[in-house]
Amino acid sequence: MEDCIMDIQDIIKPENQVYKKPSLLNDVHMHYCPGCSHGVVHKLIAEVIEEMGAAEIAIGIAPVGCAVFAYNYIDVDWIEAPHGRAPALATAAKRLQPDKLVFTYQGDGDMAAIGTAESLHAANRGENIAMIFINNAIYGMTGGQMAPTTLLGMKTSTTPYGRRADLNGYPLAISGLMAQLDGTCYVTRQSVETPAAVRKAKAAIRKAFENSMQGKGTSVVEIVSTCNSGWKMSPADANKWMQENMFKKYPIGDLKNV
Amino acid sequence: MAKIKGAVTVNTERCKGCNLCVVACPAKVLSLQPKEVNNRGYHFAFMSAPENCIGCSSCALVCPDACIEVYRVKIDE
Amino acid sequence: MEEVRLMKGNEALAHAAVRYGADGYFGYPITPQSEVLEELEQLRPWETTGMVVLQAESELAAINMVYAGAACGKVVFTSSSSPGISLMQEGISYIAASEVPALIVNVMRGGPGLGTIHPSQADYFQAVKGGGHGDYHLIVLAPSSVQEMCDFVWLGWDLAFKYRTGAMLLADGLVGQMMEKVVLPEPRQRRTEEQVRQQCPWAINGRKGMRPRNVITSLELVDEIMEQNNLRFQRTYREIEKNEVRYxxxxxxxxxxxxxxxxxxxxxxxxxxxxxxxxxxxxxxxxxxxxxxxxxxxxxxxxxxxxxxxxxxxxxxxxxxxxxxxxxxxxxxxxxxxxxxxxxxxxxxxxxxxxxxxxxx
Incomplete structure (x- = not known):
């Protein structure tokens, strides 16, 4: 059979290309650890902006945390926010420039600890922004401390014997709170550990971005993620651990879609 | 019957050898280089069984560093 | 048209802002300056000039809205009183570090702590010596009349944009609350996006025409570059010291x-x-x-x-x-x-x- 011995070089031709790095994802080395979910989500955001033809109107608000350098990777205008304040920045950027596509990129500390007030109130006002929320249940950048979303029993550098409700409180499923607010139009929980999940997460980001431009209110896309370095696992094992443990507390799917 | 053939390229300098593409590939096409490393010391991914590739893009979709590009052709038998 | 009115310092400030062609106000009520937000809500400038007025959930949110607005090259301000200004120090430091032009109004009340709602000038150190973290200065203007409450809004923004820095209008509760005659200046148009793009090429307003991306950040992990950034701030401050002393x-x-x-x-x-x-x-x-x-x-x-x-x-x-x-x-x-x-x-x-x-x- 001739096709079996078809030369690879005959396949690798521009006309046969079905997947490529989005051009809005800059050609620089990303500082993330190998296997980090941030990279996948960055890629999806870049793809969505590109496919929407929104590169000229997109404004990202970067958080404090591992994703602080998101502005180096996705080739659109960015403001780097103080920790937790991204939704406040996004509020002003969008209200002052309603024709722009404004989104925040926030980790769990940003969204559910230091920036809870800003996040909930921006959502409650129904700001026409999209909030991309990376929940990996740990503080990656500062070295693996407890996050508001850290699971009970989960070991972190500040809960070395495992998170205890009596000492550390309970994991905060903030998207559930967001879904209850009148200002949100779309709250969804996605993940990026399998090809199917990645496709769904991308569709969710696209929907959130479109909602913001249609003036429907606030969209929240939570990406339940891994931090394999912080969790001290291999990337593949982290994905498995996430499926087995994180999804119980943070089930995947739409929490609100109006 | 038409048959699908695929191939991928790996940006070996972008690759961090996280192995997620290897796990995601349904056709067991990819492996990490057992010995060779890139400039940052990572064992990067490569097509160890290129004949099995169906160009499904699973590897590229889960790649956190966007280092995999995918090509696909349909061959009429 | 110019207009002669009898009003409180806080009210004059609100009118001055709208007439300057302000793009946005973000604030949180606190005595003795709540009239600023109240007056702006009364004026409804969003129906006339298109100015955004927003009551934020906290001073912390308000100053960060101002930070973003300034990063977008917009004419934005906030007002508060001493305890609220303490809360804003985070955002003020970021404004200084990111070299964006913003106006912050402090109608001072007595402290420390919750203190009193009555007039004070005890935030002098906080205003002129930094207040937030890091080596920075704000241009600090001290009005002593209702007319100056009005005039210094304009001056504050002019200077803030000239030097890409934060400017603080440091009033005390007395100036904010007292009523006097004031000549309100002739209103000006808000700048168009095109004008902002011309005057503030660094502004965050999207990559129109696929210009290179703009990034406003205060972060720099390469020490040598961070030192250069700081030296640049200091050069700006020396320039301000040379040109802008007023008395x-x-x-x-x-x-x-x-x-x-x-x-x-x-x-x-x-x-x-x-x-x-x-x-x-x-x-x-x-x-x-x-x-x-x-x-x-x-x-x-x-x-x-x-x-x-x-x-x-x-x-x-x-x-x-x-x-x-x-x-x-x-x-x-x-x-x-x-x-x-x-x-x-x-x-x-x-x-x-x-x-x-x-x-x-």
Whole structure:
């Protein structure tokens, strides 16, 4: 059979290309650890902006945390926010420039600890922004401390014997709170550990971005993620651990879609 | 019957050898280089069984560093 | 058109902002400056000029909205009073570090802590020495009348945009609350996006025409670059010090004693000067209008032939330190201040001057 011995070089031709790095994802080395979910989500955001033809109107608000350098990777205008304040920045950027596509990129500390007030109130006002929320249940950048979303029993550098409700409180499923607010139009929980999940997460980001431009209110896309370095696992094992443990507390799917 | 053939390229300098593409590939096409490393010391991914590739893009979709590009052709038998 | 009105300092401030062509106000109510937000909501500028007015969930959110607005090259401001300004220090430091132009109004009340709602000038240190973290300065303007509450809004923004820096209008509760005649300037148009793109090419407004992306950030992990950033800030501050010192000197030539006072205390000192003149005591007044950059040189010159200087403040003694530095301890510098929201009477100040300098004894 001739096709079996078809030369690879005959396949690798521009006309046969079905997947490529989005051009809005800059050609620089990303500082993330190998296997980090941030990279996948960055890629999806870049793809969505590109496919929407929104590169000229997109404004990202970067958080404090591992994703602080998101502005180096996705080739659109960015403001780097103080920790937790991204939704406040996004509020002003969008209200002052309603024709722009404004989104925040926030980790769990940003969204559910230091920036809870800003996040909930921006959502409650129904700001026409999209909030991309990376929940990996740990503080990656500062070295693996407890996050508001850290699971009970989960070991972190500040809960070395495992998170205890009596000492550390309970994991905060903030998207559930967001879904209850009148200002949100779309709250969804996605993940990026399998090809199917990645496709769904991308569709969710696209929907959130479109909602913001249609003036429907606030969209929240939570990406339940891994931090394999912080969790001290291999990337593949982290994905498995996430499926087995994180999804119980943070089930995947739409929490609100109006 | 038409048959699908695929191939991928790996940006070996972008690759961090996280192995997620290897796990995601349904056709067991990819492996990490057992010995060779890139400039940052990572064992990067490569097509160890290129004949099995169906160009499904699973590897590229889960790649956190966007280092995999995918090509696909349909061959009429 | 210009308009003559009788209004509170806080209200004048709101009108001045709309007339300047402001793009946005973000604030949180706190006494004694809530009239700023109230007046803006009354004016509904979003229906006329398109200006955004938003009551934020906290001062922390408000200053960060201002930070983003400024990063977008927009004419934005916030107002608050002392405890609220303490909460804003995070955002103010980021504004300084990111080199974006913003106006922050502090209508001071007595502290520390929740303190009192009555007038104070005890945030002088916080305003002129930094307040937030890191090596930075704000241009600090101290209005002493309702007219200046209006005028300094314009001046503050002009300077903020000229130097890409934060400017603070440091008023006290007295100036914010008192009513006076004010001439409101002729309204100006808000800038269009095209004008913003021209005047602020660094602004965050999308990559129109696929221009290279703009990033506003205060983060830099390469120490050598961070040092260069800091040196650039410092060069800007030296430039501001060179060009923007503002002050008012009244009867400073040939006076025996010199008052140095700002804001509402400067006005009370003027009354003291009148009373004192009747008793044959010649007092001059040097009123710093910019508290930073501080008119050190001008104070030194005015102090050349005087027997003594009295710094009168609604604080336990803050600006007095800068006055002592200005005169290099060659002149006797005394201080008088009332605390807790109390404003001294002219008679009280005069008695204190006589007592501290043993005049007529």
């Amino acid at each position: 008012e000197a009244i009867n400073t030539k040939g006076c025996d004693y010199l008052f140095v006072a700002f804001g509402s205390m400067a006005r009370i000192c003027q009354k003291v000067m009148e009373v004192a003149a009747e008793e044959g005591i010649k007092i001059g007044l040097l009123r710093p209008i910019t508290l930073w950059p501080f008119p050190s040189k001008q104070i030194k010159e005015a102090a050349a032939g005087v027997k003594g200087i009295m710094v009168v403040e609604l604080s336990a003694g803050q600006m007095v330190e800068d006055v002592r530095l200005a005169v290099e301890c060659r002149v006797d510098v005394k201080h008088y201040g009332r605390l807790g929201g109390i404003v001294p009477t002219p008679e009280e100040v005069l008695d204190e001057l006589k007592k501290q300098f043993a005049i007529g004894k």
